[in-house]
Amino acid sequence: MTPFIIILILLAAGGVLAVIKLITFKKATGKAVVLDVLTTLVTAVLVILSVVFDSGFLLDIALIYAILSFAAVLAAARYLEKGM
Amino acid sequence: MILSTIFVTLGGIFIFLGALGIVRMPDIFNRLQAGTKATTLGFLSIVLGVLIMRPEWWGKLVIIAAFVLLTNPIGSHNLARSAHRNREEMTLSGSDALREEEE
Numbered sequence: 001m002t003p004f005i006i007i008l009i010l011l012a013a014g015g016v017l018a019v020i021k022l023i024t025f026k027k028a029t030g031k032a033v034v035l036d037v038l039t040t041l042v043t044a045v046l047v048i049l050s051v052v053f054d055s056g057f058l059l060d061i062a063l064i065y066a067i068l069s070f071a072a073v074l075a076a077a078r079y080l081e082k083g084m
Numbered sequence: 085m086i087l088s089t090i091f092v093t094l095g096g097i098f099i100f101l102g103a104l105g106i107v108r109m110p111d112i113f114n115r116l117q118a119g120t121k122a123t124t125l126g127f128l129s130i131v132l133g134v135l136i137m138r139p140e141w142w143g144k145l146v147i148i149a150a151f152v153l154l155t156n157p158i159g160s161h162n163l164a165r166s167a168h169r170n171r172e173e174m175t176l177s178g179s180d181a182l183r184e185e186e187e
Contacts, residue, residue: 027172040099040102051134063148066152077159
């Protein structure tokens with residue numbers, strides 16, 4: 001389990017970088033790109049956590065999160081396209 | 085065990101490099117390039133590593149991998165199109181051939 005904890009720390013560092021850029025970007029399209037990356041990262045964290053905690057229940061949460069984040073990114077992109 | 089650790093480590097490195105590409109790249113299209121492709125590859129590598137480690141979860145893992153593999157390019161395509169329609173600039177090449185074609 002120890003290498004998986006190290007990978008989780010690496011992914012947390014990537015998440016911190018992404019959240020910092022999510023706050024500091026000026027334009028909304030740049031923020032939507034960071035959101036897309038961040039949702040994939042959170043899904044990967046959920047898949048690794050399901051191994052660390054040894055529960056297949058977290059995989060269901062990861063699948064639902066992937067579906068909802070896809071809908072969110074698509075809605076944000078469509079809103080930015082038509083909203084100008 | 086060793087093989088699955090290698091795959092998960094590789095996937096974690098790819099996703100971290102994707103997040104780093106968001107910080108380093110100068111332009112929104114370059115950020116899409118770095119962020120979407122690298123994270124999709126890293127996610128698939130992580131799912132493969134977990135699949136080697138716990139083969140009894142293959143159903144859910146295959147469904148998640150197929151869903152992410154199908155939907156991530158759709159999302160990035162929509163983001164790129166909205167960025168193009170919002171007149172984002174390309175900083176590196178200096179000219180946008182698609183916009184000149186449309187005008």
